[in-house]
Amino acid sequence: MTKAPKKKKKLAKARKTRDREEMRLRQEVVATALAMSRSGLSPGSSGNVSARFADGMLITPTGIAYADIKARDIVFVAGDGKVPGKQKKPSSEWQFHLAAYKARRDMGAVVHTHSLHAVVLACAGRSIPAFHYMVAISGGIDIPVLPYATFGTEKLAQNVGRGLADRQACLMAHHGAIAIGKTLRDALALAHEVEILAEQYTKVLAIGPPAVISEEEMRVVLDKFKSYGQQA
Structure with missing residues (x-):
């Protein structure tokens, strides 16, 4: 007779924990989107932010200025692409x-x-080669440009999935950039780093063809990055 009440209590506790985690992530998605916008990484309402949650993700809604987004506006999209319940459009x-x-x-x-x-x-179709060793922060020897596909399409999603299989950052032809991380803080920091490298590289191109670090040396850098900073 005591098993059922204990099970209910355990389930209630699990739901409460999940709800707290969901609210924390919603607030963090909002804060990250605001930081992205205010830093100039995404002018106007361009760009978007998400965090993995449950079997899907929590993502910024469409058509709402970042300054106006509240935690309740963040949209949960299930792993199968469905948006359960009455929510904003993702x-x-x-x-x-x-x-x-x-x-x-x-x-x-x-x-x-x-x-x-x-x-x-x-837009120029230029990947960022190893002109600087920090390019390795993307997880590879360059930051590639993914093939163009119409925004919001399955084709673009396929391109992104393939591109990020062995990178944490890529450029998207005629579109922008994408960065991933274990946390929202990590992903935003990487997005900033990609923009800095992109700016530096465009200025190098104004001088002439860039000198590029060898693939062998970049492999050494990539290995050193595994224990870089506080990751050791």
Whole structure:
């Protein structure tokens, strides 16, 4: 007779814990989107932010200025792409956010920006090569440009999923940049780093063809990055 009440109590506690975690993530998604916008990484209402949650994700809504978004406006999209219950419409780019999570089970956040220099390179179809060793922060020897596809389409989602399989940051042709991380803080920091590298690279190109670090040396850098900072 005592098993049923104990089970109910345990389930209630689990639901309460999940609800607290969901609210924390909702607030963090809002804060990250605001930080992204205010830093100039995504002018106007461009770009979007999400965090992995349950079997899906929590993502910024479409058509609402970042300054006006509240925690309750963040949209839960299930792993199958469905939006349960009565919620706002999710970002039009929700498909490639889900694709990123499916491609990288080890990552918990996505930040997509329309930052100036990243967009310039993406529109020129130029990947960011190893002109500087910090390019390795993307997880590879360069920051590639993914093939163009119409925004909000399954094709673009497929491109993003493939591109992020062995990178944590990519440019998207004629579109912008995408960065992923274990946390929202990590993903936003990487998005900032990508924009800095994009700006530096565009200025190098103004001088002439860039000198590029060898692939062998970049492999050494990538290995050193595994224990970089507080990760050791």
